[in-house]
Amino acid sequence: MRAGTGAGVTVQRTAAPGRVAAPWLALLAAPLSFGIGGPALVLADIARDTGTTVASATWVVTAFGWGISVGTPLLAGLLARRGVRGTLATCAVLVLLGAVLVNAHPTMAVVALGTALLGLGTAGLLACAMTLAEGARTMGLISAALAALGATGPLVGSLAGSLIDWRASLTLPALGLLALPVVLRRPGPGGATVTAPFDVTGAALLMALVTALVTIPHQPLPAAVAAALAAGALAVHLRRRPDGFLPAVLVRSPAFLLAAATTLFLAIVNFGLFYAAPVLLARQTGWSPAAVGAVMLWPYLLGGGLSWVVVAVTARLHLRTVAAGLAATVVAATLVAWTVAAVPILLVAFAAGSIAAASGQGALARHAAEAVPAPYRSPALGMFTLCYLLGTAFGPAIVALVLAT
Known part of the structure; x- marks a missing residue:
């Protein structure tokens, strides 16, 4: 059966894929979050072994953020043209090559290239998991797993660094490959094949x-x-080419631009706070990295959990109201985090930033999709997600530069 996307692209629908159990899809997708949070407490070790500064060591996070940012739309395009099996094979190669480079030679350029490839590959694994997900419960489990591993990332990364070394912390996203044998055994995980030329x-x-x-x-x-x-x-x-890889209708929509710019701002601030948190907590308490990682669990798990409530509560509010409220929340959280020394208040500030960013990803995505005609809603969500993921590259790098001064 043929169906047009409405964006100058014709799609050939193939047979529905065999159903993959939701936990396996969560395992396929969720380790991506380790690439964001896993290095948070081992940057000093990376800097020492690569002969750089902590600020320069954030290149490993910047490179991973670049990988998932550009990988999300690029590998979604590959998925549309080659189906799930072809995309999974490509992503597996990218992830394995990235893991090899991270462990090959302790120079910053090689390690950053390795984390970039890990980001590219895991972005594709996430896209495949979302494509194979059937029903809201499965999508919810994948989202919850992403949030949970993101919150535990610093602790798990610190433990991996202590038990093995920092390379193990950076390689954690490769755990998603454990789900590949099960996913590939399901019959016919094809998907849609785009026949229009790729832009x-x-x-x-x-x-x-x-x-x-x-x-x-x-x-x-x-x-x-x-x-x-x-x-x-x-x-x-x-x-x-107004209907190309980046549809012109997106950049001509004020509502889409506001939603995308707001989610970028929220992500930058939140991921900046995420990487500032270990430094600020260690300064006030003198705790070990593992203890800091354990304490960071509750504000970020709380943030991910409460975001569902905030998204539901703000569903009927105007875009400008939602954007202004969430932006004001992360600004207030940042001011509190940088001016208050009390640990309980610091944790509340981190939780507030997490709630605002996670809520913004859900609430603003709806506004971004509704801001453009229906045929363009899929690329709108892809570009909106790209803006959010850019925050993983910007936030840690900016914070490292600020803390270094």
């Missing part, structure tokens, strides 16, 4: 823009110039 130029320009943006905290002037050039070239390309 190679649009994808390349967007990748160039994202790459330049995530480099700004490390190399401000040249990266800003590169970002401006890439943005200009992308704007020209949008006029020539």
